[in-house]
Amino acid sequence: MQRSTNRVDTGTGHVVVIGGGIAGLAAAHRLLATGLRVTLLEATDRLGGKLMTGDIAGTQVDLGAESMLARRPEAVDLARAVGLGDRLQPPATATAAVWTRGELRPMPKGHVMGVPGDPAALGGVLSPEGLARIAQERDLTPTAVGDDVAVGAYVADRLGREVVDRLVEPLLGGVYAGDAYRLSMRAAVPQLFEVAREGGSLLDGVQRIQQQAAARRQTGPVFQGIDGGIGTLPEAVGDAVRAGGGEILTGTPVLGLTRTTDGWDIRTDTRVITADGIVLATPAWSASTLLAAESPAASVELAGVEYASMALVTLAFRRSDVAATGALDGRSGFLVPPVDGRTIKASTFSTHKWQWVADAAPDLFVLRTSVGRYGEEDHLHREDTELVDVSLRDLAEATGLAAKPVDTEVTRWIGGLPQYPVGHLTRVARIRDEVAKLPALRVCGAVYDGVGIPACIASAHRAADEIAADLAGEIIATPTLVQGTRSEAGQ
Template sequence: MSSSVHVAVVGGGLAGATAAREVATRLPDAVVTVYESTDHAGGKLAGAEVGGVTVDVGAESMLNRRPEAVALAREVGLGERLVHPEPVSAALWTRSALRSLPPSVMGVPSSMAALADSRVLSRAGLVRARADLPVPTPSDDVSVASYVGRRLGREVVDVLVEPLLGGVYAGHANELSVQAAAPAIWALHKRGSRIAHAAAEQTAAASPGLPPVFAGLDGGLWQLPREVLSHPSIVVRTRSTVREIAAGADGRWRLVVGPANAAERVDADAVVLATPAAPTARLLAPSVPIAARVLREIDYASMAIVTLAVRRDQIASDLSGSGFLVPPVEGRSIKAATFSSNKWGWLGSRAGDLVVMRASLGRAGEEHVLQRDDSELVATAVADLGDAIGLSGPLVDAHVQRWGGGLPQYTVGHLARVAQIDEAVAGTPGLAVCGAAYGGVGIPAVIASGRAAALQIIDHLESSRRREAE
């Protein structure tokens, strides 16, 4: 471009980091400033030292069969650190025992024989699942519970679907949209009206040479946003809350940054909002009220991750798997546990004689579970792990990471809401939004969202340059 441009990215999580890097890479004369309200960038990819080893205390794995995340890791020089989980199985803590997690498509069983062998369902529940009723596909969006329950029965929802959804969204199947929150389940209708049969067909049709489902980084995923932001044209400003944005008559944007008593006014040629729905709605209210109104309809769930380091002889069970999920109907406080030093070879090697594990707590509407201090959350996790795997004795180390309002809830009608937001924002030149609130909460989806926002901004800036040249 004829002179340097300034692009402001509000929010330093992975979506914002991706958008910033895309703009900085594609527009060599651009200066990109990332404004992050907390004391560090990276969002929910964060690390902390537990038992003498730095581990992920946020997301610890990313989809490997979708290209965006592993491609970005390679792009920023982390390709040699890409690793895959160890080939160990997961379990389900249900009916007073740890039982093998049967193969499924997001909880829809893909093998009735394996489902029966796992004994995760009651006899009546298994009979109902085997019926696999051919219910017509709804014309409108419905909840995951409604879609699966009518076909396979409520017990499949409660025991299999709920814990998997809880791990991704910390939400509830009665409220989450089947089209937005469980697109893999929704896609089964294309194979026929019996979804368990469709899941079995899909599994059988899968190529045996497919790459591993998940990937991580040797040393932890927390490294990814740090490297993404390490670009010479990107300036990261932490503890910098953007209070207002407004479009000027000259086509530029005015930002108000910092506390009210020491506010700084910043000009930018374009703005990317990579913040959660509530702050994005607040910033958009003056300039894009329609998008702001719809954004306020997106709720969030809070959760916490308790990471523990213990001696191996403190565990009565044989920890041969990667961890277990917990159906909400079991009435436990933890919703999942991961035996991280089993799951990741690099961590097992660095932990030495210690076992590093983590438990997640909290679902939508269960804020009371998290209204305990850190020591109480640790004690709660230890109590459940004591019942599940026989954990006992004093801990070597523990860490609590709280993610308040961390996970957007893709409730019924979410895709229609996102379409309204996109349409409203698209009509505002020099503005784009991105993040987990829109088209997916997984790491590849968030990266794709950030990249798409950057491309919108680049197209706007290049169009402006062409108009100026005419």
């Protein structure tokens, strides 16, 4: 039986991408490359989500994510594809510290997300008792992990709580702003999970991971930034999408999705847009609301995803005022274990870490602190001045910095980081299974495959490729039924 279609004679379909963070932008960019027509809808007045630049003392800096993993290709490749290749810049220094047990101590070498292969590297960070506990690990019976296990629980069982509290927790907290004792090892540190499933010594397993990494060692930096800030990437991708014929509408919240006989209706606050396919690149709570009518099971699963909130406090000092503070010399920053009871959880010395910041503001010293972990939202209700003051107090105690900033900026990321508790990947599989039952609709973003920029882009490419395949399959199956293009209501 002949059915109606809304594709043009070339077989090109129309895909609406909902969400203008880096995942949505990457999906739109990928879809255009397949020849599809693309409209991207973003509820706020800007693109980029948690990638954002801003001004501090007249200098542009990142106020969100500041670097991207370069050992995965997706983010670096996208930056190059949109004309930012010559602005890619690795950190000028990667020498970090841990502020623990009352001192700034060098970050130990030779670990996998804080889990050591050689206890000798942990002197000073751990107590003698903590080091003695690690030494017992090879004599322990294997620890069963089942389908998943919390990183903190497993590592504490094998190596003792000190390793978790003073190394694993601050490192994972910097990525997820979460609780290591809740965080899924399978999702957050999959290489450790594979070691745990094999049984035997965790120390030996970490050494194997390190040996394997050394055998396939890639040249080039582990991380990359962008001259001018990682926050410049979304706008560059947006410009490339527009140049490729895509439409981007900011300030356009989506209020509902409805399946039709031959596609989708997307209801915004001003009109209804029709589409052949949808990529849903929004946070879990928003995706849950939008899928409530068409996929109640996926909606319920998405509603169960928890988020952590955090704040970034960016501070600019006169460089001459901090020159005598030796604790800042040569370091990219430091991490803070929650067990030490401080308010800040990390500080990045941007002027040291990024040459482009140093070059842009030669008379300034720019650094930032982060505040807030899962379950610590009370800190985020403080006034900006309070967050600045507590950051300065912690910085003074950690480094001896006594200077007064010439400018400050507080950026709050409410619900900024999805949490990956034990069983998260099983939840994601259920969500994708339910969503796959809908015609030409896919999801992507930080909820699904990792919170880092490359992981978000990879999930976007997966969603875009599956949508393109779905629509290509329909076109190939009914090539003689193409009758014209569907108009968009309200235009």
